[in-house]
Amino acid sequence: MPGASSRCGRQRSLGTRAGTGQVMKLVDFVTTRPGRPMPGSLYAEEARSTEREREPLRAEVTCEVAIVGAGFTGLSTALHLAQMGVDCVVLEANEPGWGASGRNGGQINPGLKHGPDEVAARFGPWAVRFSQDAPDRVFELVESHQIACDIRRGGTLRAATDDIHMAQLRDLAGQMGRHGLPCELLSAEDMAHATGTPSYAGGLFDPKGGQINPLKYARGLAAAVRAQGVAIWSNSPVVKADEQGGHWTLTAGEGRVRARKVLFATNGYTDGLVPRLRRSVIPVFSSILASAPLPEEMAARLLAGGQSLFEVGPVTTYYRVDASLRLIFGGRGRMGDANGPGAFPSLASYAERLWPGIGQVGWEYGWNGRVALTQDHYPHVHRYGETGFACVGFNGRGVAMATAMGRELAAMLVAGDTHDPVFPTSPIKTIPFQPFWPAGVTPALAWARFKERIGGAT
Known part of the structure; x- marks a missing residue:
C-alpha cells in the first residue's frame, strides 16, 4: 500500500563486508517517489488511471480525519467514515492502488495465517468470525457501489x-x-x-x-469514496507530520492538511515519515x-x-x-x-x-x-501520539482483511476508547536488524x- 515519502533509491551505509574492508550498502527499498506511474502490469493495462486520480494537493485544508495511503485500508476506512458523516481526506504519494493493493495476486482469501484455535485463544471467537467473513465485506462493497472488477x-x-x-x-x-x-x-x-x-x-x-482484479477494485473504491464527497489527493507524499495539542498538521504535495485525527495506512510501503512503524514490519x-x-x-x-x-x-x-x-x-x-x-x-x-x-x-x-x-503474522493496530492511529501487516491477506479492517478502523477513529476492537491497539515494536531485510530475506x-x-x- 502506498508510501508517504518523496525519498527514493537512497542508500545507507550499514557496515563493512566481512574480510574485504568494503563498505556494504543496502538499497533502501522502503521509499517512494511522488508521481511515479503504475508499474507495468496486466492490471495497469486493464485499469488505466484518469487525470482526476492523479490530482495533487495544492491548498491548505482542514478535516476531522486525515488518512495517509490510498490502498485498500485507507480507502475502505475513508468510505466507512464518510458514510458515518465524518469529514475526512486521503493523501497518497502516487495514485490510488499504486502499492500492494494494485499489484497483488487478486485472491480474496478468508482467515488468517494462524488457525482458528490460536486466533480464538488470543483474540476471542469474534476475531475468528471477523477474519473468516472478511471476503464478505469485499463482495458487499463491490455490489453496493457497483464496482466493475471481475x-x-x-x-x-x-x-x-x-x-x-x-x-x-x-x-x-x-x-x-x-x-x-x-x-x-x-x-x-x-x-x-x-x-x-x-x-x-x-x-x-x-x-x-x-x-x-485488485487494481480495478482499488480504482472503484476510490470512485466510491469520492462519490461520498471525500477528497483523495494523489502525488502528494506526506513529508512532515506534526501533532500538537491533539491536532495534526500534515505537509504534503504543495499544501497542508490540518486534522484532529490521523490514520497511517501505508503497510508494506511505510517509510521514514513514521520510523518506528516502518521498522515494525518486514x-x-x-x-x-x-x-x-x-x-x-x-x-x-x-x-x-x-x-x-x-x-x-x-x-x-x-x-x-x-x-x-x-x-x-x-x-x-x-x-x-x-x-x-x-x-x-x-x-x-x-x-x-x-x-x-x-x-x-x-x-x-x-x-x-x-x-x-x-513477526506474529497478525495485523497490527497502533496508537501513534495522542490522536493518531496506524494499521499495518496483513501478511499476504490484504484484499479481504484490509477491506474488513476499514470498517473497524472507522469505528475506532470515531468512538475512540469506547470501541471494543477485534484487534486491540498495541505498542509499536520494532524488529531487530529490520534495516537489513533485503539481505536477510x-x-x-x-x-x-x-x-x-x-x-x-x-
Whole structure:
C-alpha cells in the first residue's frame, strides 16, 4: 500500500563486508517517489488511471480525519467514515492502488495465517468470525457501489505439496469444524482434477474465498469514496507530520492538511515519515506472471470453477485463472523492483513443472510489489501520539482483511476508547536488524525452498 515519502533509491551505509574492508550498502527499498506511474502490469493495462486520480494537493485544508495511503485500508476506512458523516481526506504519494493493493495476486482469501484455535485463544471467537467473513465485506462493497472488477466467488483452495502439509490441512479442517466454519478436505485425485496437475498430496477447499482484479477494485473504491464527497489527493507524499495539542498538521504535495485525527495506512510501503512503524514490519516482494489467454482445453482443466489457490508452506506459490482465461501465477521473488515477463525465471520454471508445456502459451506480463509481514503474522493496530492511529501487516491477506479492517478502523477513529476492537491497539515494536531485510530475506527464502525440496519443511 502506498508510501508517504518523496525519498527514493537512497542508500545507507550499514557496515563493512566481512574480510574485504568494503563498505556494504543496502538499497533502501522502503521509499517512494511522488508521481511515479503504475508499474507495468496486466492490471495497469486493464485499469488505466484518469487525470482526476492523479490530482495533487495544492491548498491548505482542514478535516476531522486525515488518512495517509490510498490502498485498500485507507480507502475502505475513508468510505466507512464518510458514510458515518465524518469529514475526512486521503493523501497518497502516487495514485490510488499504486502499492500492494494494485499489484497483488487478486485472491480474496478468508482467515488468517494462524488457525482458528490460536486466533480464538488470543483474540476471542469474534476475531475468528471477523477474519473468516472478511471476503464478505469485499463482495458487499463491490455490489453496493457497483464496482466493475471481475469479481467471482469460486472459493479458496489450500494445496498440500506433501504429506506433512496434508496433515496440517487435516488439523486445520478439524479446527474449522469446531468453530462452525465451512470447508472440505480434498484428496490428491480431487486436487489433480481441480488443478490439472498431479503435484499435490491433497487440499482444503473454503467456499468463502474468491478472486478479483485488485487494481480495478482499488480504482472503484476510490470512485466510491469520492462519490461520498471525500477528497483523495494523489502525488502528494506526506513529508512532515506534526501533532500538537491533539491536532495534526500534515505537509504534503504543495499544501497542508490540518486534522484532529490521523490514520497511517501505508503497510508494506511505510517509510521514514513514521520510523518506528516502518521498522515494525518486514516488506517482502511478491512477484507475479500473467500468461496469454489459455487455450480452451487447458482452461477447462485448470481451476475451471474459478477457485483461487495457494500452496501451504513457508514459501507459498499462488495462482488463479482470471476473467480473460489468463493464468495469474505468483510467489516470492527477487528483493527489488522488477518488471517484464522474463523477470521471474524461477516462477516460470515452477509453472512448467506443474504443467509441462505451459511456457508455450507465453508469459505476457510480469511485475512485483511489497507485502508487509509482522513477526506474529497478525495485523497490527497502533496508537501513534495522542490522536493518531496506524494499521499495518496483513501478511499476504490484504484484499479481504484490509477491506474488513476499514470498517473497524472507522469505528475506532470515531468512538475512540469506547470501541471494543477485534484487534486491540498495541505498542509499536520494532524488529531487530529490520534495516537489513533485503539481505536477510533472500537467503531465508532460499533455505526454505531447499527444505521444501528435501521434504523437511513445516
